[in-house]
Amino acid sequence: MADRMEITVNGKTVGVQKDSYLLAAVTDAGFEVPTLCHHKDLTPGGSCRLCLCEVEDGGRKKLVTACNYPVRGPVTVRTDTAEIAQHRKILAEMYLGRWPGVPVVQMIARECGVTTSRFASEITDDAPNACILCGHCVRACDEFMIERVLEFAGRGIKRHLTMPFGEVDHHCVTCSSCAYVCPTGAIEIVDDKNRPLDAKAIRDHGMKVNAEMATLDSKQCRMREVGTANIVDVMDAYDLLPVHNYKFGKHPEAKKLYSTTLKAEYFTQGAADACWRGCSMACAKAVDGFTLKTGPYKGQQVLVDGPEYETAAGAANMGCFDGDFCVEFNFYCDTYGIDTISAATAIAFAMEVFEAGVITTKETGGIELRFGAADEALTLLHQMADGEGFGVDVGQGIRWMKEKWGKDGEHAAFLQDIGMEVKGLEFSEYVTKESLAQQGGYGFAIKGPQHDEAWLIFMDMVNKQIPTFEDKAEALHYFPLFRTWFGLMGLCKIVWNDVVPADNAVQEEAHKIPGHVRNYWKFFEGLTGIELDEQKMLDQSARVYNLQRILCRMLGFGTRKDDMVPYRAAGPVTREEYESRADRYDGQLADVVGVDPAGKSTEEKMKILRDFREGQYEKLADAVYRRRGWTEDGVPKVETLAALGIDLPELVEVIKADQ
Amino acid sequence: MIRVNDTNVEWRSGMTVTLALEAMGYDFPLISVFVNEQFVPEIDHDSFEIPDGADVKAIHIHHGG
Numbered sequence: 001m002a003d004r005m006e007i008t009v010n011g012k013t014v015g016v017q018k019d020s021y022l023l024a025a026v027t028d029a030g031f032e033v034p035t036l037c038h039h040k041d042l043t044p045g046g047s048c049r050l051c052l053c054e055v056e057d058g059g060r061k062k063l064v065t066a067c068n069y070p071v072r073g074p075v076t077v078r079t080d081t082a083e084i085a086q087h088r089k090i091l092a093e094m095y096l097g098r099w100p101g102v103p104v105v106q107m108i109a110r111e112c113g114v115t116t117s118r119f120a121s122e123i124t125d126d127a128p129n130a131c132i133l134c135g136h137c138v139r140a141c142d143e144f145m146i147e148r149v150l151e152f153a154g155r156g157i158k159r160h161l162t163m164p165f166g167e168v169d170h171h172c173v174t175c176s177s178c179a180y181v182c183p184t185g186a187i188e189i190v191d192d193k194n195r196p197l198d199a200k201a202i203r204d205h206g207m208k209v210n211a212e213m214a215t216l217d218s219k220q221c222r223m224r225e226v227g228t229a230n231i232v233d234v235m236d237a238y239d240l241l242p243v244h245n246y247k248f249g250k251h252p253e254a255k256k257l258y259s260t261t262l263k264a265e266y267f268t269q270g271a272a273d274a275c276w277r278g279c280s281m282a283c284a285k286a287v288d289g290f291t292l293k294t295g296p297y298k299g300q301q302v303l304v305d306g307p308e309y310e311t312a313a314g315a316a317n318m319g320c321f322d323g324d325f326c327v328e329f330n331f332y333c334d335t336y337g338i339d340t341i342s343a344a345t346a347i348a349f350a351m352e353v354f355e356a357g358v359i360t361t362k363e364t365g366g367i368e369l370r371f372g373a374a375d376e377a378l379t380l381l382h383q384m385a386d387g388e389g390f391g392v393d394v395g396q397g398i399r400w401m402k403e404k405w406g407k408d409g410e411h412a413a414f415l416q417d418i419g420m421e422v423k424g425l426e427f428s429e430y431v432t433k434e435s436l437a438q439q440g441g442y443g444f445a446i447k448g449p450q451h452d453e454a455w456l457i458f459m460d461m462v463n464k465q466i467p468t469f470e471d472k473a474e475a476l477h478y479f480p481l482f483r484t485w486f487g488l489m490g491l492c493k494i495v496w497n498d499v500v501p502a503d504n505a506v507q508e509e510a511h512k513i514p515g516h517v518r519n520y521w522k523f524f525e526g527l528t529g530i531e532l533d534e535q536k537m538l539d540q541s542a543r544v545y546n547l548q549r550i551l552c553r554m555l556g557f558g559t560r561k562d563d564m565v566p567y568r569a570a571g572p573v574t575r576e577e578y579e580s581r582a583d584r585y586d587g588q589l590a591d592v593v594g595v596d597p598a599g600k601s602t603e604e605k606m607k608i609l610r611d612f613r614e615g616q617y618e619k620l621a622d623a624v625y626r627r628r629g630w631t632e633d634g635v636p637k638v639e640t641l642a643a644l645g646i647d648l649p650e651l652v653e654v655i656k657a658d659q
Numbered sequence: 660m661i662r663v664n665d666t667n668v669e670w671r672s673g674m675t676v677t678l679a680l681e682a683m684g685y686d687f688p689l690i691s692v693f694v695n696e697q698f699v700p701e702i703d704h705d706s707f708e709i710p711d712g713a714d715v716k717a718i719h720i721h722h723g724g
Contacts, residue, residue: 004703147715234687237684238687291662458687459721463719467665505698510720511718511720511721
């Protein structure tokens with residue numbers, strides 16, 4: 001948390017954050033200080049010297065450049081003494097002598113009381129868009145884009161801006177950050193290859209995200225530093241990290257998979273790494289020189305792309321709290337073309353089934369597939385890829401395994417409860433027991449329980465922002481449509497909410513991150529010329545979303561029964577789970593369900609809790625279908641299609657029997 | 660007693676926003692705090708004292724996924 005302190009500026013007491021720069025404190029307090037080289041979104045340069053201020057610290061006075069002077073004590077500051085004014089006046093006259101035609105130099109000179117200069121010389125450049133060597137572009141290239149294409153060369157009056165060796169550098173991704181921050185127009189964009197309707201609008205809104213990444217990411221999600229793996233630590237802290245096939249939400253050994261551990265021991269590139277060059281977030285990470293211990297490439301050193309959150313959390317779900325395992329599992333899933341989420345969730349399910357005694361080494365071909373059996377999990381992964389042994393069964397997925405091992409009837413109900421799949425797709429890696437809305441986020445998702453439609457756990461479980469069924473249904477209407485929309489546009493989700501504008505908290509509907517939603521609209525408008533608002537965006541998306549639901553119907557899914565989640569997603573299936581969080585569940589029985597848990601057995605309490613939670617999910621389904629304009633069985637109504645302008649005969653034909 | 664995200668938390672004199680978040684186990688980096696509907700900037704979390712009976716909203720900007 002921030003250390004707040006007070007300083008005195010021109011006699012006024014000002015609150016500042018310790019180690020913040022003096023210039024920000026001074027200007028926030030309402031005092032104007034001239035500067036040419038400072039930019040609010042870039043690291044201070046301190047080169048123009050115009051922001052000189054007098055700082056008195058412990059009785060000693062000194063002149064400092066305010067832009068890069070960190071405040072560390074209760075100093076007394078003066079911004080406009082006669083000595084400072086004289087310094088600035090001379091500096092301004094020198095700048096005006098060299099670049100007399102540049103508007104921003106003229107303006108600064110006027111502020112300093114200078115209108116003419118005695119310093120014209122052979123290096124005077126009269127051009128109104130002359131480069132004034134402020135260094136904004138150099139810093140933007142480095143800090144916005146993590147490139148160093150631009151740099152200064154030469155000394156003294158020969159100092160100039162250049163690319164390495166004076167040649168066009170192929171590392172330049174033409175992001176235009178340099179032009180965006182240039183205060184004179186010295187860097188001009190002369191070509192927009194994709195010929196969008198309004199390239200400047202697209203660039204300007206993209207630059208907002210670049211600036212946020214440069215200034216906020218290190219204090220927010222650390223996407224450049226550790227990527228999505230930052231969530232491992234958070235999910236473990238909030239009891240949301242899946243452990244042992246989603247039985248639990250945290251584990252004492254989970255620290256072995258934390259982003260801090262991954263960074264310290266595995267992310268050997270030590271720098272940001274983008275999935276495409278030019279992305280300022282650059283959240284993809286890599287492990288260099290990793291020596292494989294198993295499989296067809298055993299003993300070889302390889303480059304591994306990842307691990308991301310889902311892969312690390314998948315390792316926790318299998319009880320394999322081992323970084324080496326996580327990276328190797330990641331490599332082989334990528335190499336085999338197997339999804340790390342489905343593989344981890346399916347293996348975690350098989351592990352629990354094995355531990356419960358439903359299957360034995362007879363079915364597994366001798367593999368002791370217990371939670372935490374990392375070597376065995378890798379063996380199974382290789383078998384899945386090779387189409388051999390027990391890997392053939394696990395590779396079919398959870399729905400297939402449930403049917404195979406439950407067909408005798410004895411274990412069918414248990415397998416259904418713990419088999420974390422919906423519509424045949426495995427759950428991604430979040431524990432949803434305490435968030436009804438997120439159970440719906442998974443259950444009602446068109447493609448099955450992936451996390452790309454709605455991630456509502458914090459809104460629902462932690463923030464308590466959506467307490468009613470209607471609130472949750474509204475969230476399960478808006479977010480799937482919004483997230484489907486930017487997926488349709490080919491726009492990345494990460495820059496929506498993995499960095500957040502500094503003023504987001506005080507915006508209306510802050511949970512939607514409205515500043516970033518507007519960025520997306522401006523990208524669309526800049527490309528097409530079509531202005532968007534929320535309703536237009538949602539309508540665009542709803543046409544596709546409803547079409548997808550109808551396609552589900554054509555494939556034999558897409559009704560209420562297909563949206564039901566296994567009970568493990570909603571509550572404790574086993575006695576072990578209930579008793580591990582007995583205080584929580586007992587408290588909910590008393591406070592929410594209205595049943596006194598005293599004197600009841602664990603099994604009795606589990607039954608009461610289950611009846612309640614399953615009933616809640618049904619009520620949520622009713623509310624969600626109403627909000628989406630679907631029937632009680634979860635099929636789009638013809639009138640909904642008509643309102644969206646997609647009541648095509650061939651679509652109506654598919655759903656007319658369901659009306 | 661104060662309410663933090665609809666959960667009762669024992670109040671004590673001098674209880675700051677930082678202490679209330681610690682009491683809830685909230686250490687997520689993107690939390691916006693409102694005390695009786697007044698936004699409290701992060702810079703003030705260490706110094707802003709929550710009055711007894713206050714309603715505190717600690718809004719975690721949703722993430723993940």
